[in-house]
Amino acid sequence: MRNTIIITILLFVAVIGASIYYFSDLNKEKTEPVKPLTFLPKETFLITAFRNDATTDNIFKDFEIFEAIMGKEQFEQMQSFKNKLLRHSAIQPHVAEAEMYVSFHPEDGKQQALFTIPTVQRIKKEQLQSLLESLDKSFPVTLQDTLQQQIFRFDYGSKDSSLYVAYHRDIFFAAYSKNLLLKTIDDKAPKIDKKSIQYFAENNSRNSPLSVYFVHNQVPEIAKLLMRKKYGKVISLFDSLGGQSAWNLNFKNDALILSGESQTEHRDNYIELFGHQTKTTQSLHPYFPANTASYLSFSLSDKAQFHKNLWSLLEKREELKQIQAQLTEIKNSKNLSYDTDFLPLFSNEFAVVEQTNQTELAFITLKDSATFLNQAEKFATRIADSIYRFDHSNLLYALYGDPLKSFTRPYFTQVNNILIVANSQNLIQQYQRDWNRTNLLVGSLGFKNAERIQGNEANVTYFVRTQAAANIIANTLKTDFSQTFRDKENFGYQDFYGWSMQISGNDGNFLSSIYGIYKSKHALGTTPEWTYEFTNRPITQPWVFEHSDTSQFILIQEQDHTIHGIHPSGHRMWSTVFSGRVVGQIQQLKDRSIILVTDRNRLYRFDTNGKPLSGFSVGLPAEPSFSPTIATIDNEELIFIPAGQRLLAYTMDGESAENWVNKNLDGKILFDIKVLDNKVFVGTENGHFYQFSSRGELLKEENIAGRFKNPIHVAANEVIHTVDTANNLLSIPFGGQPSKRQLIDGSNKALTSFGQINSHQQPQLIILDEKRLAVFGLTDSTEMFAFTFTQDVDDRPQFFRDSQGTSLMGVASRTNNLIYIFDERGGVYDGFPIEAMPLFYYGKIDYNSADYLLCVRRDKKLYAFKK
Structure with missing residues (x-):
C-alpha cells in the first residue's frame, strides 16, 4: 500500500476554498445555473462552491479545521481580503448572495487557486x-491591458502578495x-467537460455551507504534482474510473465531513465491481x-455477483485463462x-x-473456521504451530481481485473466524503476539473517535x-x-x-x-480551563464538596x-x-x-x-479496609468503619461507641457497612452475613457457601443482595430461603457494583467482566444495556450527577x-x-458552574476540562 497517501492530500485540498470567505445560503433553489464553471480550465483539480452571505459567517468562526489546512498566514491574508475588499460597500451590492467558487489548478509544479465570483448586478x-x-x-491597484482584457493587480507589499483580477x-x-x-x-483554451458541470449543478445542495466538486480524471495529475514517484495500490484503484463526484459539507467542529454521490464512466476498473453492491456492516477493523x-x-x-463480475474483469485483462488452468491443475492433483x-x-x-x-x-x-x-x-x-502457507499462487487474487494481488503465495493463521495473511512467517508471528496482548x-x-464519526456501513x-x-x-x-505537512507552526495537518x-x-x-478527524482545541479533553500541578503523583480521585454558602x-x-x-478556579486554598x-x-x-x-x-x-476538629485525628485499633459509613442510630450519629474482620464504630466526637466494641466477624468485611431502619448489615468474603440491632446486638446471621469479593446492597425489605465469585x-433474606441467579457466564474476575444510574427506585447491578460491561435491573435481572471495551477493565465504576441532575456512570480502563x-440508556456521553x-x-x-471533567494524567497535574 506504499505511496497511497496521495488520497489524504487530496482531502486536504478539498476544503481550502471554504476557509476564504465562510459563505453559504440556505434558501436558494437547486436550479441556479453554474455558468461560471464553464470558464474553468480543463486542468482543474478541485472546485469548492459556497454563497456570499455574511449572516453565516458565525457558523464557521470557530471551525479550526480550515485554518489548519490553509495555514495561519494565508488564512489571515484571505480574511483581510474578504473584509477589506469583498465586503467593501462599493463592491458588496454586486456580489451579495452570489454563488462563489474557489478552484485549484496545477502550474509549474505547484497548485494555484482561482476565485470565481459572478456578479448579481452587471x-x-x-x-x-x-x-x-x-x-x-x-x-494599491494597477491596471494592465492583456489580450484586450483589463487585468487589475492588487498589492499589499509582501512577496507573492499580488492578486490579479479580471471582470469577464x-x-x-x-x-x-x-x-x-x-x-x-x-x-x-480547453475547459471542463460540460457533462461534469451538469452533474455538479444537479448535486449542489443549497442546504450545505460548502459543496466540493471533483473530476476523477484528475487523480493521476494530482499524484504527479504532489508525489515523488509513481503512486501505489490505493490510487491505482481509482485512477481510471472516469466520471465525477459532488460532495456537501456537514458541519462538525472536530471533523471535516463531506458526503454526496459519485458517478463513474463504467470502464473496466476494479472499483466498478462494487457499484451494484449495497453498503453492509464492516467488522474486520477490531482485528x-x-x-x-x-x-x-x-x-x-x-x-456471487461480485465474483461473476470479477472474473469478467479478469477475462478482459486476459488473465482468466491462466488462473483457470491453475485451478484445474489443483482440482486434478488435490481433488x-x-x-x-x-x-x-x-x-x-x-x-x-x-x-x-x-x-x-x-x-x-x-x-x-472448523470447516x-x-x-x-x-x-x-x-x-509451524497454527501457521500455514498456500501451496499455490494467486488463489486470493482469484477470490477478491486487485487488493490481494500482492499476496501471491502467502502465509496465514486463523483468529476466531478471521484469516490473517502475510507474505512472511515473521509477520504472522508478530501479529499473533499483538493479538494475544490485545495490542x-x-x-x-483517536480511532474510537474516528469510528464514532465515520461509522462502519460501506x-x-x-x-x-x-x-x-x-x-x-x-x-x-x-x-x-512534505515541508508543509511537517510545519506545525503554520499548518495543522499533524492535528488531524x-x-x-x-x-x-x-x-x-x-x-x-470523506472524513477528516481533527484534534480540535475545543474538544473535551484537549484544552483545559486550568491545571493544578503536584510535587508527587496524585493517588486518589478528586472529590467536590461544599466550602461555604457561596462556593465549593x-x-x-x-x-x-x-x-x-x-x-x-484551580488555585490552591490549602494543603496538609x-x-x-x-x-x-x-x-x-x-x-x-x-x-x-x-x-x-x-x-x-x-x-x-x-x-482538624476537636478530638481528631483518632488512632484506630485496626487498619480500615474501606470507606466509613455515617449513619444515625437511635438518634445518635455514628461513624462505622470496616477494618478487615473488625467492625469499628465512633461518635462524632471521636470516641469509641460503647455498644460496638470488639465486634469481630468471621471473614474480611466486604466493602462498606450498610445501615437501614436502625439496623446494621455486614457481609464478609467467606459468606457470613450479619444483622445487628441499633445497640450492637447480633440479631441474625446467614452463612452462604461460596466465596465473595463484591459489595453488598440492602433492599428496603432487609434482603441482602450480592454476587459471588x-x-x-x-438474594439473602434473613431467616428465609436465599435465591441464586446466574447473570453471566463469565470469569471469576468479574467485578460487580450497585449504583443508581437511572430514575428507578432500586439501584442497578453493574457487572464488569474483563472487557464487557453489563447493567441489570436488580429485581427482575433484566439486562438493561451492555458495552464491550477494547481492553480489560480492572476498576469498579464511579457514579456522578451532571448539572441537570442526571445520573451518570464513569468507567476507567x-x-x-x-x-x-x-x-x-447506556450511551457513551x-x-x-x-x-x-x-x-x-x-x-x-x-454551585452554578457548568459540568467539568477533573482528571489526572501522567504529568502530575490535575486537569479541569469544561464540557
Whole structure:
C-alpha cells in the first residue's frame, strides 16, 4: 500500500476554498445555473462552491479545521481580503448572495487557486476601474491591458502578495497567478467537460455551507504534482474510473465531513465491481494491529455477483485463462474444486492493512473456521504451530481481485473466524503476539473517535492515521509539500488524527463520503480551563464538596499523603500532610466537616479549611479496609468503619461507641457497612452475613457457601443482595430461603457494583467482566444495556450527577488510560472516551458552574476540562 497517501492530500485540498470567505445560503433553489464553471480550465483539480452571505459567517468562526489546512498566514491574508475588499460597500451590492467558487489548478509544479465570483448586478466597463480603485487604500491597484482584457493587480507589499483580477462575462476571476487568470478568460483554451458541470449543478445542495466538486480524471495529475514517484495500490484503484463526484459539507467542529454521490464512466476498473453492491456492516477493523498506518476494507452484499463480475474483469485483462488452468491443475492433483470446495470457505469481507514499517497484512472473513481447517490441508502446508502457507499462487487474487494481488503465495493463521495473511512467517508471528496482548488499533482513543464519526456501513473504506503514517506521508510527497505537512507552526495537518473515504454501491454508481478527524482545541479533553500541578503523583480521585454558602472546593491526595484543597478556579486554598493514604471515599457531613480514614489506622474529621476538629485525628485499633459509613442510630450519629474482620464504630466526637466494641466477624468485611431502619448489615468474603440491632446486638446471621469479593446492597425489605465469585446474584433474606441467579457466564474476575444510574427506585447491578460491561435491573435481572471495551477493565465504576441532575456512570480502563461516561440508556456521553488515568470526577465544581471533567494524567497535574 506504499505511496497511497496521495488520497489524504487530496482531502486536504478539498476544503481550502471554504476557509476564504465562510459563505453559504440556505434558501436558494437547486436550479441556479453554474455558468461560471464553464470558464474553468480543463486542468482543474478541485472546485469548492459556497454563497456570499455574511449572516453565516458565525457558523464557521470557530471551525479550526480550515485554518489548519490553509495555514495561519494565508488564512489571515484571505480574511483581510474578504473584509477589506469583498465586503467593501462599493463592491458588496454586486456580489451579495452570489454563488462563489474557489478552484485549484496545477502550474509549474505547484497548485494555484482561482476565485470565481459572478456578479448579481452587471458592472459597466467604464465604471469598473473607478470601482476597484475605490476599495481599501491599503491595497494599491494597477491596471494592465492583456489580450484586450483589463487585468487589475492588487498589492499589499509582501512577496507573492499580488492578486490579479479580471471582470469577464459579468464574472470576477481572481488568482495569484496571472497565467492561470489569462487561461481562464481565454475562450479558446480547453475547459471542463460540460457533462461534469451538469452533474455538479444537479448535486449542489443549497442546504450545505460548502459543496466540493471533483473530476476523477484528475487523480493521476494530482499524484504527479504532489508525489515523488509513481503512486501505489490505493490510487491505482481509482485512477481510471472516469466520471465525477459532488460532495456537501456537514458541519462538525472536530471533523471535516463531506458526503454526496459519485458517478463513474463504467470502464473496466476494479472499483466498478462494487457499484451494484449495497453498503453492509464492516467488522474486520477490531482485528487490525495497533501499528496500523492505513487500511483498505471491503465488504460485499452479494458475493456471487461480485465474483461473476470479477472474473469478467479478469477475462478482459486476459488473465482468466491462466488462473483457470491453475485451478484445474489443483482440482486434478488435490481433488479440490474451486467452485464447490474453495470459494464457499470464505465470507463477504476482506481488508489490507499497511503497518507503520510499510509491511502488509490481509484479513479475510471465513464462513466457518472448523470447516476451513479441515479443507486447508488440500491447498496449504503447515509451517509451524497454527501457521500455514498456500501451496499455490494467486488463489486470493482469484477470490477478491486487485487488493490481494500482492499476496501471491502467502502465509496465514486463523483468529476466531478471521484469516490473517502475510507474505512472511515473521509477520504472522508478530501479529499473533499483538493479538494475544490485545495490542490493537481499536484500543486507541483517536480511532474510537474516528469510528464514532465515520461509522462502519460501506462497501469500501480507506482509512489513514496521520501520526502513524507521518513518515510514509512525508517521504512520499515532494519536498515543498512534505515541508508543509511537517510545519506545525503554520499548518495543522499533524492535528488531524486521520482521514478516511467510504463508498457504497448505488445502482451502478456510488454514494461517497470523506472524513477528516481533527484534534480540535475545543474538544473535551484537549484544552483545559486550568491545571493544578503536584510535587508527587496524585493517588486518589478528586472529590467536590461544599466550602461555604457561596462556593465549593476540590479535595485530592498526592503520593506523599498531602491532601490539597483547591478552589474551583484551580488555585490552591490549602494543603496538609495526613498520616497515610486515604482508604475508600472521602465524605462530607451536614455541618460541612469532612471525614476520612487512612491506611495508617487513622480517622480524620476536619473543616473546609483543612483544620482538624476537636478530638481528631483518632488512632484506630485496626487498619480500615474501606470507606466509613455515617449513619444515625437511635438518634445518635455514628461513624462505622470496616477494618478487615473488625467492625469499628465512633461518635462524632471521636470516641469509641460503647455498644460496638470488639465486634469481630468471621471473614474480611466486604466493602462498606450498610445501615437501614436502625439496623446494621455486614457481609464478609467467606459468606457470613450479619444483622445487628441499633445497640450492637447480633440479631441474625446467614452463612452462604461460596466465596465473595463484591459489595453488598440492602433492599428496603432487609434482603441482602450480592454476587459471588461464580457470578451468581444472591438474594439473602434473613431467616428465609436465599435465591441464586446466574447473570453471566463469565470469569471469576468479574467485578460487580450497585449504583443508581437511572430514575428507578432500586439501584442497578453493574457487572464488569474483563472487557464487557453489563447493567441489570436488580429485581427482575433484566439486562438493561451492555458495552464491550477494547481492553480489560480492572476498576469498579464511579457514579456522578451532571448539572441537570442526571445520573451518570464513569468507567476507567487502566490498560489504555481511557475513561468513559455512560448515560442511563447506556450511551457513551458526547466527547468520551478521553485519555486520562482512572482518577477522575465529572459534574459541577461550583454551585452554578457548568459540568467539568477533573482528571489526572501522567504529568502530575490535575486537569479541569469544561464540557
